[in-house]
Amino acid sequence: MAFLEINNVSKKFGATEAVSDFNLHVEKGELVSFLGPSGCGKTTTLRMVAGFESPTSGRIVMNGEDITEMPPNQRDVGMVFQSYALFPNMTVADNIGFGLKVMKKSPDEIKQRVKEMLDLINMPEYTHRYPYQLSGGQQQRVALARALALRPDVLLLDEPLSALDAKIRVSLRAEIRSIQQKLGITAIYVTHDQEEALSLSDRVVVMNKGQMEQVGTPFEIYNFPTTTFVANFVGTLNAAEAEVLDPAKGLISVDGVQFISADDDLKTKRKGDKVRMSIRPERFSFASEGKKANVVDCAIENITFLGSVVRIQVRIGETNFNMDTFNNPFLELPKIGDRTQVTCSQNAVLILEE
Amino acid sequence: MSNIFGKSLTSWAFRRSQEAKPKNGIRGRLNIWAWFILLIGIVYFFLPLIATFEFSLRMVKDRYTFEAYRVAFTDPKFFLNFGYSVLWALLTIFFSTLLVVPTAYWVHWKLPKARPFVEFVTLMPFVVPAVVLTFGLIRLYGRPPIVLLGSPILLIAGYIVLSLPYMFRAVDTGLRAIDVRTLTEAALSLGAGWGTILTQVIFPNLRVAILSGVFLTFAIVMGEFTFASLLAWPAFGPYMEEIGSMRAYTPQALSVVSFLLTWASIGLLQWIGRGRGQEQVAGAH
Numbered sequence: 001m002a003f004l005e006i007n008n009v010s011k012k013f014g015a016t017e018a019v020s021d022f023n024l025h026v027e028k029g030e031l032v033s034f035l036g037p038s039g040c041g042k043t044t045t046l047r048m049v050a051g052f053e054s055p056t057s058g059r060i061v062m063n064g065e066d067i068t069e070m071p072p073n074q075r076d077v078g079m080v081f082q083s084y085a086l087f088p089n090m091t092v093a094d095n096i097g098f099g100l101k102v103m104k105k106s107p108d109e110i111k112q113r114v115k116e117m118l119d120l121i122n123m124p125e126y127t128h129r130y131p132y133q134l135s136g137g138q139q140q141r142v143a144l145a146r147a148l149a150l151r152p153d154v155l156l157l158d159e160p161l162s163a164l165d166a167k168i169r170v171s172l173r174a175e176i177r178s179i180q181q182k183l184g185i186t187a188i189y190v191t192h193d194q195e196e197a198l199s200l201s202d203r204v205v206v207m208n209k210g211q212m213e214q215v216g217t218p219f220e221i222y223n224f225p226t227t228t229f230v231a232n233f234v235g236t237l238n239a240a241e242a243e244v245l246d247p248a249k250g251l252i253s254v255d256g257v258q259f260i261s262a263d264d265d266l267k268t269k270r271k272g273d274k275v276r277m278s279i280r281p282e283r284f285s286f287a288s289e290g291k292k293a294n295v296v297d298c299a300i301e302n303i304t305f306l307g308s309v310v311r312i313q314v315r316i317g318e319t320n321f322n323m324d325t326f327n328n329p330f331l332e333l334p335k336i337g338d339r340t341q342v343t344c345s346q347n348a349v350l351i352l353e354e
Numbered sequence: 355m356s357n358i359f360g361k362s363l364t365s366w367a368f369r370r371s372q373e374a375k376p377k378n379g380i381r382g383r384l385n386i387w388a389w390f391i392l393l394i395g396i397v398y399f400f401l402p403l404i405a406t407f408e409f410s411l412r413m414v415k416d417r418y419t420f421e422a423y424r425v426a427f428t429d430p431k432f433f434l435n436f437g438y439s440v441l442w443a444l445l446t447i448f449f450s451t452l453l454v455v456p457t458a459y460w461v462h463w464k465l466p467k468a469r470p471f472v473e474f475v476t477l478m479p480f481v482v483p484a485v486v487l488t489f490g491l492i493r494l495y496g497r498p499p500i501v502l503l504g505s506p507i508l509l510i511a512g513y514i515v516l517s518l519p520y521m522f523r524a525v526d527t528g529l530r531a532i533d534v535r536t537l538t539e540a541a542l543s544l545g546a547g548w549g550t551i552l553t554q555v556i557f558p559n560l561r562v563a564i565l566s567g568v569f570l571t572f573a574i575v576m577g578e579f580t581f582a583s584l585l586a587w588p589a590f591g592p593y594m595e596e597i598g599s600m601r602a603y604t605p606q607a608l609s610v611v612s613f614l615l616t617w618a619s620i621g622l623l624q625w626i627g628r629g630r631g632q633e634q635v636a637g638a639h
Contacts, residue, residue, distance in 0.1 A: 099544035
């Protein structure tokens with residue numbers, strides 16, 4: 001039995017179904033991210049685990065106990081909010097010790113735990129500061145310490161880094177992951193930032209329109225997206241309509257240009273079927289860099305310098321594809337309008353579900 | 355510097371100085387108008403007070419004395435009525451806060467759609483005159499099944515209704531300035547119950563807003579006449595009216611004294627409720 005089970009959970013707001021038949025089992029110590037665009041139901045699902053929303057149907061079981069109808073203040077969960085939600089009238093120490101005070105712990109125990117938590121977030125000297133005296137990143141670290149002070153069974157993080165600037169986001173997400181692993185706490189992390197989800201999580205749940213699109217490790221989600229939505233949402237995607245020429249050999253045609261795909265899904269198709277194929281930009285390379293199965297003629301349409309990566313837009317048949325190549329000072333790039341050949345491996349050609 | 359940057363910088367500085375001149379002129383004129391309007395406000399507010407004070411000193415013919423004040427302060431009914439009014443004001447503030455803060459909080463947290471309705475209800479004293487309201491209360495609670503006419507409950511209830519528009523708006527503005535939902539959810543996730551949330555999270559963050567409502571309530575109750583008079587309870591308003599009908603100078607002295615005492619009481623409340631300014635994110639505007 002998993003530590004946290006979300007079984008067939010649905011949530012309706014009037015006629016709108018915000019979450020539909022959500023199923024997820026989270027193991028103890030695992031960090032699972034809910035990733036998706038605004039309005040996909042990820043926060044609603046998190047709020048149902050926290051107890052702030054009641055599921056219309058389905059059950060939530062934590063540590064063997066059904067908590068579906070349990071009030072939020074009786075669940076053993078800690079929550080970190082996007083807007084920090086520190087109590088403005090309390091010092092850092094009072095904020096961290098709030099939950100312990102509610103639980104009527106002794107002043108000595110509260111003091112000791114607050115000190116532990118401040119050490120954990122590397123802010124031991126901020127005990128007597130008020131939230132308004134802290135930066136956004138510091139406030140969020142205090143909010144994390146406050147949520148962890150009660151040693152909850154599950155830690156819920158609702159877009160905790162969204163309000164912070166890019167550099168702080170990167171450093172703080174590493175800190176959150178490190179603390180989560182150090183404490184071995186089970187965590188659910190809601191985000192719309194794919195990089196955040198991929199870099200932090202043991203598993204990622206990609207959601208769209210209230211439904212789970214795909215669940216898998218960051219590696220699986222990025223490299224083997226099973227739906228067009230996931231492929232589009234996570235990373236940059238080249239996608240095109242293709243016609244199946246020979247399912248057994250994995251042969252497909254895009255505007256008359258042939259590709260070979262190693263995707264097993266193709267074997268279930270018949271000759272003449274229309275499918276949607278995709279290739280990640282970084283899976284393409286110039287044919288001269290090494291002979292691969294799929295070598296196709298193309299024309300250079302555009303070249304964009306993105307810092308560490310150079311994105312080259314090539315036209316294959318009638319379809320434009322992006323190709324990413326690492327930047328280096330000695331890189332010899334073709335010119336716009338040049339005709340050349342690009343290649344990709346067979347397993348780079350994926351067949352997507354609609 | 356005579357390079358292109360130097361030239362463009364010079365022309366930029368010239369344009370700025372040309373633009374700045376009329377702006378400074380406008381700002382200067384605005385400042386004069388602001389001071390003029392402030393002066394009118396001060397004159398409008400203080401002139402009647404000064405005139406009242408001046409008149410109160412004329413009790414003895416052809417010279418200024420504090421005789422009217424001596425007469426007022428030697429009347430034991432003055433302190434009795436003033437004391438009663440302070441008592442009514444404090445009771446009204448206590449119960450009004452207990453009623454309004456949780457209601458406004460609940461409306462913000464759970465029933466945001468009901469806010470216009472609640473706001474409309476709080477406007478009742480502006481729509482229904484105090485006399486009508488008092489007679490309504492007397493008719494409803496002056497006979498069985500619920501008889502409250504002999505107790506000050508009706509008076510306090512009436513005062514609470516009178517103070518509702520001010521108290522509710524002050525608290526409502528304070529609640530809008532804090533993220534009620536998230537703070538409540540944060541406290542809930544930390545195991546807090548409603549009592550803890552209200553007393554340790556919501557009330558402290560609404561202190562400035564609540565104090566604003568408290569001051570207004572205090573001032574209203576201290577000068578109120580209709581409710582106290584018709585419900586026959588001792589209060590400062592009816593006492594002032596009674597003195598006014600018998601004497602010429604003492605009521606003026608009492609008016610000045612009541613102003614000073616009310617200000618002093620408000621100052622005292624503010625002193626009691628003082629605190630670190632920056633942590634208070636909420637306040638009545």
